Amino acid sequence: QVQLVESGGGLVQPGGSLRLSCVASGSIFTTSAMSWYRQAPGKQRELVAQVSSGATTNYADFVKGRFTISFDAAKTTLYLQMNSLKPEDTAVYYCNAFRIGTYYWGQGTQVTVSS
Numbered sequence: 001q002v003q004l005v006e007s008g009g010g011l012v013q014p015g016g017s018l019r020l021s022c023v024a025s026g027s028i029f030t031t032s033a034m035s036w037y038r039q040a041p042g043k044q045r046e047l048v049a050q051v052s053s054g055a056t057t058n059y060a061d062f063v064k065g066r067f068t069i070s071f072d073a074a075k076t077t078l079y080l081q082m083n084s085l086k087p088e089d090t091a092v093y094y095c096n097a098f099r100i101g102t103y104y105w106g107q108g109t110q111v112t113v114s115s
Contacts, residue, residue: 002026002104004095009109016085016113022078022095022106031099034071036080038091038111045094049080062088085113 008020020036035050049069050058057069068081078095090113095106 002028002031002097002099004097004104004106006093006095006106006109009093009111011112011114012085013115014085014087014113017081017083018085018111020080020082020093020095020109020111022080024076024078024095024097027099028076028097031097033098034078035096035098036069036078037094037096038089039094039108040088040091043091048093051078082111085111087113089113 003025004022006020006022008018010018012018031053033050033052036048037045038048039045046060048060048063049067051069051071059067066084070079090111092108092110094108097104
């Protein structure tokens with residue numbers, strides 16, 4: 001089992017920055033990958049960024065060059081640094097862990113980009 005708790009969302013103006021955090025607990029060191037997803041109103045949940053157990057990162061095209069995913073093993077915390085935010089980045093952001101064929105989800109944190 002893996003438990004995930006996100007934080008760091010909020011309201012930010014276009015062009016601003018936010019850093020999301022996801023504290024992981026449980027069988028975290030046997031996960032294959034950890035990811036950030038997002039879901040905007042009326043849209044499907046989509047992958048934003050992923051980091052594998054081997055530290056390989058992967059980004060959706062719409063965030064490349066703006067967002068950075070990282071994992072601090074000492075703190076068992078996943079981060080998403082979001083820069084140059086756009087109104088279309090507004091969504092609920094979810095932390096995800098994939099372990100032995102099972103996806104685990106956090107409760108989500110709201111990010112709103114608006115002037």
